[in-house]
Amino acid sequence: AVDDYEELLKYYELHETIGTGGFAKVKLARHLLTGEQVAIKIMDKLTLGDDLPRVKIEIEAMKSLSHQNICRLYHVIETPKKIFMALEYCPGGELFDYIIAKDRLAEEEARVFFRQIVAAIAYVHSQGYAHRDLKPENLLIDAEHNLKLIDFGLCAKPRADIWSMGVLLYALLCGFLPFDDDNVMILYRKIVRGKYEIPKWLSPGSVLLLHQMLQVDPKKRIMVKHLLNHPWLMHGDSFAVQWQSKYPLGHLDEDCITELSVFHKCSRESMADVISEWKYDNVSATYLLLQSKKAHGKPVRLRIPSLTAD
Numbered sequence: 001a002v003d004d005y006e007e008l009l010k011y012y013e014l015h016e017t018i019g020t021g022g023f024a025k026v027k028l029a030r031h032l033l034t035g036e037q038v039a040i041k042i043m044d045k046l047t048l049g050d051d052l053p054r055v056k057i058e059i060e061a062m063k064s065l066s067h068q069n070i071c072r073l074y075h076v077i078e079t080p081k082k083i084f085m086a087l088e089y090c091p092g093g094e095l096f097d098y099i100i101a102k103d104r105l106a107e108e109e110a111r112v113f114f115r116q117i118v119a120a121i122a123y124v125h126s127q128g129y130a131h132r133d134l135k136p137e138n139l140l141i142d143a144e145h146n147l148k149l150i151d152f153g154l155c156a157k158p159r160a161d162i163w164s165m166g167v168l169l170y171a172l173l174c175g176f177l178p179f180d181d182d183n184v185m186i187l188y189r190k191i192v193r194g195k196y197e198i199p200k201w202l203s204p205g206s207v208l209l210l211h212q213m214l215q216v217d218p219k220k221r222i223m224v225k226h227l228l229n230h231p232w233l234m235h236g237d238s239f240a241v242q243w244q245s246k247y248p249l250g251h252l253d254e255d256c257i258t259e260l261s262v263f264h265k266c267s268r269e270s271m272a273d274v275i276s277e278w279k280y281d282n283v284s285a286t287y288l289l290l291q292s293k294k295a296h297g298k299p300v301r302l303r304i305p306s307l308t309a310d
């Protein structure tokens with residue numbers, strides 16, 4: 001249905017499909033005003049069926065999550081038949097494929113990635129959410145080799161992510177899962193039994209941390225706040241994990257407001273008021289993509305629409 005794409009094509013140039021999620025297709029696109037690449041997650045409401053509430057949950061959660069290790073939502077467009085989400089593009093693909101390609105990661109590289117995962121989860125929990133679907137497929141690698149958490153379709157208010165982070169750390173360090181089986185009942189029994197293989201290459205520090213995270217009894221598991229300055233994460237001269245967001249929603253960037261207010265021929269105050277409404281329309285997308293350009297050392301400049309008509 002071309003008319004469903006009419007609104008999207010006002011603001012983006014669509015390119016090839018770069019991936020498929022469970023009930024979504026993800027296409028590469030370019031935001032016309034800023035020239036920045038984005039990933040457009042395209043969902044058909046009819047085929048979504050009972051999964052529609054899950055998409056609404058993901059959208060509401062992502063609107064309030066602004067963090068350097070969480071895939072940023074820029075724009076939401078809903079038409080009679082489709083839902084489009086313009087998201088931060090991550091050219092490095094899935095962490096899952098990265099681990100497979102390298103067989104397993106050295107402890108130093110695993111530590112750098114795991115600190116980013118702990119920062120993302122500490123931030124998500126500070127906003128009152130739990131991701132609840134943490135796995136290597138849901139962590140993408142951006143252009144600067146940083147991790148970005150995606151797929152908040154299962155997130156909810158309670159907190160339940162520590163054990164999953166233990167499985168993630170095990171996968172980073174070992175290249176395979178601590179509990180695995182094709183038969184789901186056998187897998188379930190392995191999980192509740194809580195016993196897993198400890199390969200010879202694991203350091204004593206990592207064995208201890210895994211033990212503290214993979215406790216079957218939730219009450220015995222380490223808490224996120226104790227992870228932030230855990231000896232394994234602080235190994236060497238590293239400092240505690242800085243989990244706070246570098247881009248809090250409440251703080252607006254002056255340069256981006258200036259460029260937008262000049263472009264829209266309005267005052268900086270009224271531009272700041274419009275941005276602060278966070279409608280996740282093209283104003284939100286343009287502001288966030290200008291902020292991203294600035295963070296990557298690119299000029300905070302918009303393109304004149306007539307020149308983008310080519």
Ligand SMILES: CN(C)C[C@H]1CC[C@H](N2C(=O)NCc3cnc4ccc(-c5cc(Cl)c(O)c(Cl)c5)cc4c32)CC1
Pocket residue numbers: 018019020021022024026039041071087088089090091093094137138140149150151152
């Ligand atoms: C669980 N897996 C199978 C799902 C796949 C879906 C395609 C993904 N993908 C690529 O395949 N190539 C490159 C690529 C680049 N930038 C992306 C940015 C955002 C998302 C994204 C974000 C959210 Cl929040 C979300 O919910 C979903 Cl489904 C996708 C995917 C990207 C991507 C990788 C994970």
